[in-house]
Amino acid sequence: MTTFSDAEHFDVIVLGGGAAGLFCAFNAGRRGRRVLVLEHNDRVGRKIEISGGGRCNFTNLRAAPENYISNNPDFCRSALARFSPEDFLSFVESRDVRWHEKKLGQLFCNDGSRRMIAMLLEECAQAGVDVRCGVRIGEVAKPEKFRVGTSSGVFLSDSLVMATGGLSFAKLGATGLGHDIARQFGLRVTPMRPGLVPLVPHPSVHSLFAPLSGVSLPVRALCGGAMFEESLLLTHRSFSGPAVLQISNYWHPGETVAFDLLPDGAEPSFAGAGDVAAQLARAWPRRFAETWCKNFAPQKPSAQWTARERRETADMLRRWPVIFLESEGYPKAEVTVGGVDTRDLSSKTMEARNVPGLYFVGETVDVTGWLGGYNFQWAWASAHAAATFV
Secondary structure, eight states, X not given: OOOTTTSEEEEEEEEOOSHHHHHHHHHHHHTTOOEEEEESSSSSOHHHHHGGGGTOEEEETTOOGGGEEXXXXXXXXXXXXXXOHHHHHHHHHHTTOOEEEOSTTEEEETTXXXXXXXXXXXHHHHTXXXXXXXXXXXXXXXXXXXXXXXXXXXXXXXXXXXXXXOSSOGGGXXXXXXXXXXXXXXXXXXXXXXXXXXXXXXXXXXXXXXXXXXXXXXXXXXXXXXXXXXXXXXXXXXXXXXXXXXXXXXXXXXXXXXXXXXXXXXXXXXXXXXXXXXXXXXXXOHXXXXXXXXXXXXXXXXXXXXXXXXXXXXXXXHSEEEEEEEEOOTTTOSEEEOOBOGGGBOXXXXXXXXXXXXXXXXXXXXXXXXTTTHHHHHHHHHHHHHHTTO
């Protein structure tokens, strides 16, 4: 049995070697803290690697509290205000990380995700942070100091930072460890569900559009008081694309999402004896136009439509209602909606109110951002907040 004297002692132990964990670790190390990062994968940054299609959409210039959902929408204000997208951009530029803006404020690494991971590891090395991979976490306790039992021995620390992420992408090592430890120490955890995830439509709609897998078109998606104007992508299993991924954060199983299929504001005339599908194919891919018109428009020349049929079809184009029974779940979700209840955390320090020295950052917390670099910015900002106090 490992005794207290046999255990390795640190000022700060960070569980999780992702964006939030590494950023918190080296910022704490800069303050002279002796920091240990424990990562159960064989290397750090597995989720960073695949982000942005391998290009790492590392922040969004537009990131503001309004771009995040939480049971307490104001919780993220403090951390985001004290470490902004401009702050992180200045940081990466000072490290010669080249970047470009794609659209809507989304910033990407020119040299790919591995450059971001390399930079984070370089910073950890310079700050004297001890990063260990392939370490399985066992028991976590706090008799006096925090005691972390692992496959590589026992470690003790004054502060413990949970940066273990959410439940999305289990194939990359995601687990519920952070939430389990929160509960163990008496913190509340809000209900969780997959976010930024493709949605599976009702079978009656799925059977119509599954053969159109790969077809994409611009739409405006509306649900739960939210609206996103982006592209819809049809797949053989679901509706996907940025518009659907964004609205999925506001949707619940069985709810309807309304799609404005002419988001540019064009008004269909339905004039003459021409084919309505041909007219709509000017705005849509032809296969989508033909399938949609066959199933949702009157089956006769538009010149024969009644005033009511014109009105109802126009309304359908503006708010096409699609019922989604389920999502594709955590294996396809980019984030977890929900997490450690913010009522039990300090918005200034990310520390548990009733457990001194215990901190939660990044996706473990009930703060979920939009698609497009917002969740990375929350990782940096929340980690920076904790690192200032650990």
